[in-house]
Amino acid sequence: MKLNKETYKEYKQYPEKVLQFGEGNFLRAFVDWQIDKMNKEADFNGSVVVVQPIEFGLVDKLNEQDGLYTLYLQGMNEGKAIEEHSVINSISRGINPYSHHEEYLKLAENPELRFVFSNTTEAGIAFDETDKLEDKPQKSFPGKFTALLYKRFKFFSGQKEKGLIIIPCELIDKNGDKLKTVILQFAKLWNLEAGFTTWINEANTFCSTLVDRIVPGYPRDTIKEITEELGYEDNLVNVGEHFHLFIIEGPKWIENEFPVSKAGLNIKFVDAMAPYRTRKVRILNGSHTSLVPVAYLYGLNTVAESVDHPLIGKFIKDTIYEEIIPTLDLPAEELKYYAKVVLERFMNPFVKHYLMSISLNSMSKYETRDLPSLLEYVKIKGQLPKRLVFSLAALIEFYKGKRGEETIKLSDDEDILDLYKTAWGNCDGTEAALKSLVTTVLAYKKVWKMDLNEVQGLTEAVTHYLINIEKLGMVDALKAVL
Numbered sequence: 001m002k003l004n005k006e007t008y009k010e011y012k013q014y015p016e017k018v019l020q021f022g023e024g025n026f027l028r029a030f031v032d033w034q035i036d037k038m039n040k041e042a043d044f045n046g047s048v049v050v051v052q053p054i055e056f057g058l059v060d061k062l063n064e065q066d067g068l069y070t071l072y073l074q075g076m077n078e079g080k081a082i083e084e085h086s087v088i089n090s091i092s093r094g095i096n097p098y099s100h101h102e103e104y105l106k107l108a109e110n111p112e113l114r115f116v117f118s119n120t121t122e123a124g125i126a127f128d129e130t131d132k133l134e135d136k137p138q139k140s141f142p143g144k145f146t147a148l149l150y151k152r153f154k155f156f157s158g159q160k161e162k163g164l165i166i167i168p169c170e171l172i173d174k175n176g177d178k179l180k181t182v183i184l185q186f187a188k189l190w191n192l193e194a195g196f197t198t199w200i201n202e203a204n205t206f207c208s209t210l211v212d213r214i215v216p217g218y219p220r221d222t223i224k225e226i227t228e229e230l231g232y233e234d235n236l237v238n239v240g241e242h243f244h245l246f247i248i249e250g251p252k253w254i255e256n257e258f259p260v261s262k263a264g265l266n267i268k269f270v271d272a273m274a275p276y277r278t279r280k281v282r283i284l285n286g287s288h289t290s291l292v293p294v295a296y297l298y299g300l301n302t303v304a305e306s307v308d309h310p311l312i313g314k315f316i317k318d319t320i321y322e323e324i325i326p327t328l329d330l331p332a333e334e335l336k337y338y339a340k341v342v343l344e345r346f347m348n349p350f351v352k353h354y355l356m357s358i359s360l361n362s363m364s365k366y367e368t369r370d371l372p373s374l375l376e377y378v379k380i381k382g383q384l385p386k387r388l389v390f391s392l393a394a395l396i397e398f399y400k401g402k403r404g405e406e407t408i409k410l411s412d413d414e415d416i417l418d419l420y421k422t423a424w425g426n427c428d429g430t431e432a433a434l435k436s437l438v439t440t441v442l443a444y445k446k447v448w449k450m451d452l453n454e455v456q457g458l459t460e461a462v463t464h465y466l467i468n469i470e471k472l473g474m475v476d477a478l479k480a481v482l
Helices: 025-029 031-039 057-063 103-111 143-153 175-189 193-203 220-230 274-298 302-309 310-327 332-346 360-381 388-400 413-424 431-442 458-472 475-482
Strands: 016-022 047-051 071-077 080-088 092-095 115-120 165-168 208-212 238-241 245-249 267-270
Touching: 016 031, 016 143, 025 031, 025 071, 025 080, 025 238, 031 047, 031 080, 047 103, 057 092, 071 332, 080 143, 092 103, 103 143, 103 458, 115 143, 143 175, 143 193, 165 175, 165 208, 175 193, 175 208, 208 274, 245 274, 274 302, 274 332, 274 360, 274 388, 274 475, 302 310, 302 332, 302 431, 310 332, 310 360, 310 475, 332 458, 388 431, 388 458, 388 475, 413 431, 431 458, 458 475
Parallel strands: 016 047, 016 115, 047 092, 071 238, 115 165, 245 267
Antiparallel strands: 071 080, 208 245
């Protein structure tokens, strides 16, 4: 038995209020799931038309299943492992603009269309000057979208009430602003009338976003067991974690039409999302990055076992609560709650997150994720944050490329690998040589954007910890810090 509207007895049809560019795992586990919840719990009464942004994708499979698919949510909640699944009934149909271009443009004529979501990868929001208005379709996502917007502008004679609320989900900063900029570039390139530009600016609302949910996607390794459990065949089974967060930088009146709070969703409409982006980068990403060299050199391999470990777990928790949170400009209780949720996510037994998979480009990750916390801590407290400094020392040790007798497969830019190869090659293990090595690494402005030796006491502190790691080993060196 296959999943479709004939076999799913609770199937419902809703007005097509949402246009979505992208049919991949993330949007189906994030936006489409949210809309399904709002239909069931907040009377949103809307469905999603999915547009495939590239020529080959999943819309045929979606249409075969009448837009239906099963979503498994797995994760930790209040210390307990939870797994649940449900059929998502928010997608009405999928369209491939490469094979059904007129059907795609016809979407512009829908008076009930109100929202546009997208996730076309970080490279998706880009201006392609070779795109033309008469192309069927344009190559780029913004080109396709601009053509649709222009058709809507013309069809409704520029009526302001037929403008759209546009909420891109690509993982780039200020994604809404960037998408609007590219659309206006196309309007200029195609010599579209000034009235269209005015309509874009005045009738449409572009929001920038921060999205957060881990979505492993189709469960290839366990699909046989899942099919037996479900009792039907679903070629679009999707898996995501329980946690979700959607920060939307835009006017709060949007929630009058997009009733997220009534459905109990973790979505915030904010005037500025920068504090939330900083919170995520420093707490979630920053703790990941500071954890990796310490935990891996300690002998551990995954995030979950590291957070559950008595010493490593204490190290990362203390780093977050005592050294990262004090540097952030949001209410303390909100930050502590977020940190608690992050640590629960790290312990998700359904996701095996290997430390080595996080170690890619660790130097630049430390610069963007941890160094701002270190510098801000010094500015606020007048002293160095010892755990973040210890993590920096551990990172230098990690780039030595050895864990006991095991060779570490380092992944970074060639110049950084060369830097460490030379620095460690010239180090004879004496305290003076280790200090020289640290000085060389901290002076590498290409990564740090500054000479870190100028931070008072940092060279000496990193050297002290590196000497301990070299002489005592990671276990005893970490005990000394804790």
